[in-house]
Amino acid sequence: MATGVSPEVIPGASRSIPTLPEAAQVLAEEIGSSGTPESLAAAERLKKLPDTPVSAQEALETAEQFGVGAHSGKHMSEAMKTLEAMDTWHRASQAAPGRLLIGDDVGDGRYDPNITDEWLIGGAGGAAIANAEIILEANPNAQVTMVGGQAPWVLSNDAQYLALRQKHDREHGGDGRLSVHNARLEAVEMTHAPDGSPRFHAAGHTGGAYVACLGRISRAPKVLDPMSDWCRENGGEVSGRLVTNETGQYLGYELNYKTEQQEMKTMVTGAASRMLPTDLFTKKQQGEVNDMGEIEAPEESGNVAAGFMATAIQGSHLKQNRQQANSLNLPTPPTAPRKITRNSPNPSIERD
Structure with a gap:
C-alpha cells in the first residue's frame, strides 16, 4: 500500500482524538458503561458510524440523549471537542458550498x-x-x-x-x-x-x-478500513510492526489481520507510512520513525520525509531488500528494532 498522505485535521478537533471513529468510540464506551439495553444498543450504533462529517451530528444527538458531554471527564471532553468541530465544519460547508x-x-x-x-x-x-x-x-x-x-x-x-x-x-x-x-x-x-x-x-x-491546512491525522490509509472492520467483526485482532532493512533504513510498516480462520498482511509504505496509526503504534515508535525521517530528509535540505525524494529512496530500499530476501529465501524482511541517534554532524544507526 502506498496511498499518499493521510486526511487533514478539521479545525477545532482535538489533537489527541482527531478522528470521528476515535471520538465515537470514546462516546460509545461512556454511554455503554451504564449497561442498560438502550445504552448498549446506542453504543453499538456509535461504533458502526461511517467516517463521514454528517455522522458527527448523529453522535452529538446520541450524547445529548444520554446526558453525556464534556463534563464527563477529560477524555470525553476531547472526544466532544472533535465531534462538535466536525459538526460545525459540516454545517458551514453545507451553508456555503465551495467556500x-x-x-x-x-x-x-x-x-x-x-x-x-x-x-x-x-x-x-x-x-x-x-x-x-x-x-x-x-x-x-x-x-x-x-x-x-x-x-x-x-x-x-x-x-x-x-x-x-x-x-x-x-x-x-x-x-x-x-x-x-x-x-x-x-x-x-x-x-x-x-x-x-x-x-x-x-x-x-x-x-x-x-x-x-492544519496538519494530518495519524491513521492507516482509509482503503484498509474494510480489512480492519472484517477482522474485528470476526473476533480477530489487528497488530502492526515497523519494517527496516539491515542498515536501519525505514521501509514502512506492516499490518497483520488475524482471525481464528485466516491471517492476512499488508505493507504500508510511501508518504502514508510516515504517520503511524495511533491505535496500533506507540508514541515511542512514532518518535523512532520521525528520527529516521530526519536522517533521510534533514531539515537543512528543505525537504521532508513524506516528500517525493525520501519516498523514492524508501521505495528503492524496499525493492533492494525484497530482492535480497528472495535471494536468501527469507520469509520476511529483517525487522530488528533499531536505535537511531543523530549526532552532529554525522548521524549513526545502532542496533538495540
Whole structure:
C-alpha cells in the first residue's frame, strides 16, 4: 500500500482524538458503561458510524440523549471537542458550498479560485504555502491571509516558501497579496455580510473562503478500513510492526489481520507510512520513525520525509531488500528494532 498522505485535521478537533471513529468510540464506551439495553444498543450504533462529517451530528444527538458531554471527564471532553468541530465544519460547508475547503481540495483542483478574492488559509506549514501559491497564481485578484502557528523551521530552507514570500508578502518586499499571522486556531466560524455572502473568521482575520491546512491525522490509509472492520467483526485482532532493512533504513510498516480462520498482511509504505496509526503504534515508535525521517530528509535540505525524494529512496530500499530476501529465501524482511541517534554532524544507526 502506498496511498499518499493521510486526511487533514478539521479545525477545532482535538489533537489527541482527531478522528470521528476515535471520538465515537470514546462516546460509545461512556454511554455503554451504564449497561442498560438502550445504552448498549446506542453504543453499538456509535461504533458502526461511517467516517463521514454528517455522522458527527448523529453522535452529538446520541450524547445529548444520554446526558453525556464534556463534563464527563477529560477524555470525553476531547472526544466532544472533535465531534462538535466536525459538526460545525459540516454545517458551514453545507451553508456555503465551495467556500469551505481542506488543503487537498485546492491541491487537487477541486475548487473555484474565483469564488472570492479574499482567501483565508488556516495553517502555516508546507501545505498552507503550497495552497497559497496555487490560489495566487490561479486568481490574479486574490488576497490570501495565512493564520496559524509558527512555521516549521524546515520552511526557512525551502526555495518555494522563500520565493513566494518575496514575491507576495509585503514584509519580505512583495506586492502585499499575501499576509502571514501567528495565532492559535479553533473551530471554524462563519457569519454573513450585509449582502448575504458568507464570511469566515480566524483569530481576528476574515475571508470569503476558508482553506484548512492544519496538519494530518495519524491513521492507516482509509482503503484498509474494510480489512480492519472484517477482522474485528470476526473476533480477530489487528497488530502492526515497523519494517527496516539491515542498515536501519525505514521501509514502512506492516499490518497483520488475524482471525481464528485466516491471517492476512499488508505493507504500508510511501508518504502514508510516515504517520503511524495511533491505535496500533506507540508514541515511542512514532518518535523512532520521525528520527529516521530526519536522517533521510534533514531539515537543512528543505525537504521532508513524506516528500517525493525520501519516498523514492524508501521505495528503492524496499525493492533492494525484497530482492535480497528472495535471494536468501527469507520469509520476511529483517525487522530488528533499531536505535537511531543523530549526532552532529554525522548521524549513526545502532542496533538495540
